[in-house]
Amino acid sequence: MMKCDLQNVKKILDILCYWILPLTLLVISFAVPDAEVFRLLGKAAMILLIIILFISPLATITQWRSLRIILGFRRQLGIAIFWLAFFHTAGFIYVQDLTQTILYFDLGYHLFYGAVAMLGMTLLAVTSNNRAVGYLRRHWKKVQAITYPVFFLVLIHASMASGEWKKLIVFGGAYIILKVVAWQMVKQRGKSKLK
Numbered sequence: 001m002m003k004c005d006l007q008n009v010k011k012i013l014d015i016l017c018y019w020i021l022p023l024t025l026l027v028i029s030f031a032v033p034d035a036e037v038f039r040l041l042g043k044a045a046m047i048l049l050i051i052i053l054f055i056s057p058l059a060t061i062t063q064w065r066s067l068r069i070i071l072g073f074r075r076q077l078g079i080a081i082f083w084l085a086f087f088h089t090a091g092f093i094y095v096q097d098l099t100q101t102i103l104y105f106d107l108g109y110h111l112f113y114g115a116v117a118m119l120g121m122t123l124l125a126v127t128s129n130n131r132a133v134g135y136l137r138r139h140w141k142k143v144q145a146i147t148y149p150v151f152f153l154v155l156i157h158a159s160m161a162s163g164e165w166k167k168l169i170v171f172g173g174a175y176i177i178l179k180v181v182a183w184q185m186v187k188q189r190g191k192s193k194l195k
């Protein structure tokens with residue numbers, strides 16, 4: 001894909017993720033304030049988060065150009081995940097009246113993990129723009145690294161909420177394996193370049 005094509009795709013994605021998606025989710029949330037809808041938004045957020053995180057090690061392992069191109073839209077995808085998670089959270093707080101703060105301090109309950117994940121996602125979203133990159137400079141990467149604990153917190157929250165640990169074991173396990181393989185390959189390629 002040409003560079004200017006990519007810039008155009010980015011501009012369209014910017015409008016979609018920063019404006020159209022939140023406005024659409026706002027309308028849906030008021031029109032159909034139903035637990036099933038809010039559950040679906042949580043699932044969509046989790047699936048997109050899994051995709052976005054898996055693409056990076058897969059791009060390193062396979063060296064497929066198309067995966068690298070998708071990686072260039074990480075910021076927009078991250079914002080889309082934030083909005084899906086936000087309306088999932090706000091929706092459930094409203095329909096299940098989850099306003100008692102005590103609910104969020106019980107480590108044995110899925111809401112604790114969901115709330116910490118949501119806080120992390122908010123931090124990631126507000127620091128994803130160019131101004132934050134310029135302001136935080138070398139600390140920006142450290143802040144973005146909270147994506148990893150957020151990912152595992154979301155898996156724990158979703159697993160506990162649905163009463164089965166399959167999500168955490170399958171996606172958490174697969175992600176760790178992919179990261180280790182990608183890391184080994186980068187090391188190998190670095191060594192063969194030196195030879």
Ligand code: HEM
Nearest residue numbers: 039042043045046085089092114115117118154158161162
């Ligand atoms: C304070 C923050 C949050 C609250 C109050 C909350 C609330 C809930 C509730 C009440 C459920 C159980 C739904 C049910 O079956 O009755 C649930 C499940 C779920 N939540 Fe959250 N959540 C929060 C954060 C998040 C975040 C940040 C994500 C993901 C990005 C997420 C994704 C999910 C998923 C995937 C499920 C499981 C859906 C299923 O398999 O049935 N949640 N959440």
